[in-house]
Amino acid sequence: MDSSGDKAEKSEEDVIAFLLDKVNSLYLYRDHYFENHKIEDAIHKNGDIEKRLAEILDVFDRHENSALETDRARYNFLRGRLLNVIPKYSKEAENLLSKAIKLDPKLVDAWNELGECFWKNDELKKATNCFEGALKECKNKVSLRNLSMLARQESSSSRENLVENIEKGLNYAKEGVQLDPQDGLSWAVLGNAHLSSFFGIQQNPKTLKQCLSAYSQAEKDVVAKSTPDLHYNKGITLKYEEEYELALESFNKAALYDPTWEQPKIKERQLVKYLNDISDLVTTNGKMKAKRLQQILQSIDSKQLGPYGGGSYTSSHNQTVKLNEVSLSHLKPGLNEEKVVLGKVVCTVQNEDSVPFTFCLVDKLGTCVVVTVYNLADGKGVIIGNSVAIPEPYVTDVNFSYKDNVSGPISHDQCDTFVFQEYKFRLIRVETPLVMVVNGKKVNRDLQAGVQMSIFKKFD
Numbered sequence: 169m170d171s172s173g174d175k176a177e178k179s180e181e182d183v184i185a186f187l188l189d190k191v192n193s194l195y196l197y198r199d200h201y202f203e204n205h206k207i208e209d210a211i212h213k214n215g216d217i218e219k220r221l222a223e224i225l226d227v228f229d230r231h232e233n234s235a236l237e238t239d240r241a242r243y244n245f246l247r248g249r250l251l252n253v254i255p256k257y258s259k260e261a262e263n264l265l266s267k268a269i270k271l272d273p274k275l276v277d278a279w280n281e282l283g284e285c286f287w288k289n290d291e292l293k294k295a296t297n298c299f300e301g302a303l304k305e306c307k308n309k310v311s312l313r314n315l316s317m318l319a320r321q322e323s324s325s326s327r328e329n330l331v332e333n334i335e336k337g338l339n340y341a342k343e344g345v346q347l348d349p350q351d352g353l354s355w356a357v358l359g360n361a362h363l364s365s366f367f368g369i370q371q372n373p374k375t376l377k378q379c380l381s382a383y384s385q386a387e388k389d390v391v392a393k394s395t396p397d398l399h400y401n402k403g404i405t406l407k408y409e410e411e412y413e414l415a416l417e418s419f420n421k422a423a424l425y426d427p428t429w430e431q432p433k434i435k436e437r438q439l440v441k442y443l444n445d446i447s448d449l450v451t452t453n454g455k456m457k458a459k460r461l462q463q464i465l466q467s468i469d470s471k472q473l474g475p476y477g478g479g480s481y482t483s484s485h486n487q488t489v490k491l492n493e494v495s496l497s498h499l500k501p502g503l504n505e506e507k508v509v510l511g512k513v514v515c516t517v518q519n520e521d522s523v524p525f526t527f528c529l530v531d532k533l534g535t536c537v538v539v540t541v542y543n544l545a546d547g548k549g550v551i552i553g554n555s556v557a558i559p560e561p562y563v564t565d566v567n568f569s570y571k572d573n574v575s576g577p578i579s580h581d582q583c584d585t586f587v588f589q590e591y592k593f594r595l596i597r598v599e600t601p602l603v604m605v606v607n608g609k610k611v612n613r614d615l616q617a618g619v620q621m622s623i624f625k626k627f628d
Contacts, residue, residue: 183235184242190224191250198253199391202425211427214254221253241271245278252281257288269301276302280310292318312344313357320364334368337361352389356398359383363405373599379405396426403435408524410540410597412443413568438520440570443591445517446526446538450593453536454515454528454552461530464512464553468532472555474608476508481559491559496535496594499563509561509596511537513554525549529556529596537594544601548615557605561596 198217205213228235228247235243248264265282268275283298296318299311319337324330341361344354359382366375383402386392403418416439422432453461470493475481480490491508499509509531517526517538524540527550539558541549550556569588598604601615 182238183231184239184246187228187231187235187243187246190227191246194220194224194250194253199394202394203390207424210425214428218254221250224250241268241275241278244268244271245275245281248285249277249281252285255288257285261285262289273301274305276306276308276311279305280308280314283311283314287314287318292321307343307347309344309347309351309354312340312347313354316340316344316357316361320361331369334361334364338365350389352386352392352398353395355382355386355389356392356395356401359386359405360401363401376405376409380409394425396422396429396432398422399425400432400435403432407435407439408542410564410566410595412439412566412591413570415439416570440589442517442519442526443570444589446528447589447591447593449515449517449528450536450538453530453534456514461514461534464514464530465532465534468510468512468555470510472605472608473508473510473557474605475610476557476559476605489559495533496529496531496537497533499561499594499596501563501565504561504563506560508557508559510555510557513550513552513556515552516549522546524597537596539596539598541598541601541604543599543616545615548601550606555607558596558598559603561598564595564597565593566595567592 194217197220198213201213201216202210225247228250232243244264245268248261248268251258251261251264262282262285265278265285268278269282272278279298279302283295283302286292286295286298296315299315299318302308302311303315316337319333319340322333324333338358338361341354341358345351345358348354359379362375362379362382366372366379380402383398383405386398392398399418399422403415403422406412406415406418409415416436419432419436419439423429423436426432449455456464470477473493476491477493479492480488482488490506492506493510494504494507496509496511499507509529511529511531513527514530514536515528517528519526523544524542525544525548526538526540528536529539530536539556569590571588601611602613604611
């Protein structure tokens, strides 16, 4: 780096403004890396950033004395922010940022940087205090979205405490988006907050739509679009939406943007295995022997509909709902109103996440489908041979192909080199076990429970 060039630039502006420009240039390089590099260069991103960081630190060293004389607080802040550009914790950055705040407690950006520094070191309470300190000086989107994430990471002593933390996180996220509706990172945090709300407070399917809507807004921002955690969390949402092909693509994209991050690859492998198992078990009727299967088919009787027998039932809202028993093959994609299906469990499907509880159901005509049940309490479920009736089933016909041997992320131009596995099966989604009738009886309320989600943790 040419020091004569530095002096020429500084002759027209003070040293602090000059150093600020250097710091901003490095963050611009980091945040817009993929506008100037191929996705295959992702493995080199951190190394390239560290190389530029070292060059700019040399510039800081050369101008340290004059900068300290000009504005000691801002120099310490700028050097601390510079060191904070990489994902790993820096003790030197912490010391510099702490010094900057002592010299000038109104430096909002220094409060936020110090908060992120503490967060990288897993000191979450100190991080929260910093972001709250920044908010006291000035309402800003960086503090709000970080507080949203931290609120949702707080350990909860009770169900009420959990709900309170999730709602607090959601409110922070909404406020951050309102301050700058064009900021994709804030939209991504809002999507995560909705996802926490869906699983921690109320599992309303509309909330998943709000998640995906927020992620879609985030992807309009070139900075947010290249963050691996956006695609990872979108993948989690799509998995629970049972948009499996899109979920796999999102996990793959997250791994492409950060090849060193194992979690997206793990999620992709787990989902592929889950889908492979479903395909195999649906095709083979749960790998059940022919004689045993025949016995099960012959034992299916409309009496096992229990309260859903007789053509109608009374809902929890005291309304009479018509229900006609139909075979699994007569269902249509989407919601099948005023219909009920009856079958027997031929197998359960292992799922690494334990959610949803998944089993294969066969009706008396021998049609086999997969059933996914949400909100099921730990250790609860159905077993082979149970009769299960499902009212007004919501049906999805899964039909897509994906790379068969998942060994790592692939870019679009590599697709031709992979063998693809076809996934084709019918799926019934049950939002709560409370609607099911098992062995002729409505299930007890103790079968229902909340779900804990594996949302990406910043600086994990």
